[in-house]
Amino acid sequence: MFGTDNPPRRPWTLRLLSSALVLTAVAAVAGCGGKDSGPVLTVGAGDSAESMMIAEIYAGALSRTGIRAQTRERMGERKELLAALDADTVVAFGDVTGDLLTALDPTAIATKPDAVNSALNGALPEGVVVADPADGTDLRLTVVAATSRPADFPTSLKDLGSRCAELTVGITTGPPLDALRAPLDPQRDVIEPLNTVYHCDIAHPVTFTSDADLRKALSEGEIQLAVLAGPPAFLTDGGADLTPLADPDYAFRAANVLPVLRKAALNDEQLRKLNYVGGELTTTDLADMIRQVRDSGAIPANLARNWLDAHSL
Known part of the structure; x- marks a missing residue:
């Protein structure tokens, strides 16, 4: 009636919507409280x-x-x-x-x-x-050869021993791909372990300050083997032009x-x-x-x- 002091009543649909929103909010809080409160x-x-x-x-x-x-x-x-x-x-x-x-x-x-x-x-x-x-x-140091290597080139460090002295071996000493890993020390990390485990006497080591320079030297025949600080799969292109040599006797320490x-x-x-x-x-x-x-x-x-x-x- 005109002139009444009673406030107008909200439409029934609006009241239903408001109630639904409240219930939804409560349910949402209850549903995620167990995980978010810990x-x-x-x-x-x-x-x-x-x-x-x-x-x-x-x-x-x-x-x-x-x-x-x-x-x-x-x-x-x-x-x-x-x-x-x-x-x-x-x-x-x-x-x-x-x-x-x-x-x-x-x-x-x-x-x-x-x-x-x-x-x-x-x-x-x-x-x-x-x-x-x-x-x-397996994130160990990896010795690799070029995919273009001769067909009779060894695929395992175990079979490489007698040929090591005649090969020029490149070793990367630059920043490793993982910042938690220290740069390689050629004598301690590569030359001594290969000699101790496989009797591989590297007579012609050459160091490189980047993986890119190392790979370039390998592809151009300047070196016959390259030593990476980790698996070639970690390189930008996955090391598609490189063939790892197996290290069955773990000259290089396990890295899992x-x-x-x-x-x-x-x-x-x-x-x-x-x-x-x-x-x-x-x-x-x-x-x-x-x-x-x-x-x-x-x-x-x-x-x-x-x-x-x-x-x-």
């Missing part, structure tokens, strides 16, 4: 595409156990990552078995995977543990990707998830993702998610 686990990464890619894979895997996980990138070198682990700034970071052992115990002599893993566990600082290495990753963890920071389910990752990750997969990040500007988190999906992790 602590956030941070996985650290160093200053390389490799380190960032591995961190995203680990963080993505952990988030699928029902917790929140994130990465913190460009934290520096291994010593900074270990310090962050000790300070509980991060709960994990990715590393490589042989490289980590060398950093923690420069006197270690183990080279084969099981021996390296055992020595590494004995060298870890107080409060630091590791999960299972990814056996399908693995998670380095703050002790007791993860529960059994989370540890199992990281171990599942270790059972699936391969050199080929990792190299492909690294090249996409480093050379094409791909987003590591997206690549990690796709990889985890593809492996049902």
Whole structure:
């Protein structure tokens, strides 16, 4: 009636819509409260595409156990990552078995995977543990020949011994593809191990400050063998013009990707998830993702998610 003090009533449909919105908001809060209200686990990464890619894979895997996980990138070198682990700034970071052992115990002599893993566990600082290495990753130093090599050229270092003295061997000493790895020392890292394990006496070593110069010399016949600081698959084009020589007796120390963890920071389910990752990750997969990040500007988190999906992790 005209002149009444009662406020006008809202249309029935508007009241229904308002109620529905309230219920939806409440349901949304209730639905995500379990995951968003807990602590956030941070996985650290160093200053390389490799380190960032591995961190995203680990963080993505952990988030699928029902917790929140994130990465913190460009934290520096291994010593900074270990310090962050000790300070509980991060709960994990990715590393490589042989490289980590060398950093923690420069006197270690183990080279084969099981021996390296055992020595590494004995060298870890107080409060630091590791999960299972990814056996399908092999990031060792690699001796390569050009794909245009003679048909009778050896395909294994084991068969190379008697010919070593006549070959000119190039060794890269420039910045490695992964910033966590130290540049190669030709005598310590290449010449001595090859001589000790395969009786390969390199009489004509030549050093190069970049992988590009090394490959150019190999393709032009200036050298007959080249030594890379890692697998050729990590190179920009995947090393299509290079043929690796097998190292069956591990002249070069085993180098498998693995998670380095703050002790007791993860529960059994989370540890199992990281171990599942270790059972699936391969050199080929990792190299492909690294090249996409480093050379094409791909987003590591997206690549990690796709990889985890593809492996049902």
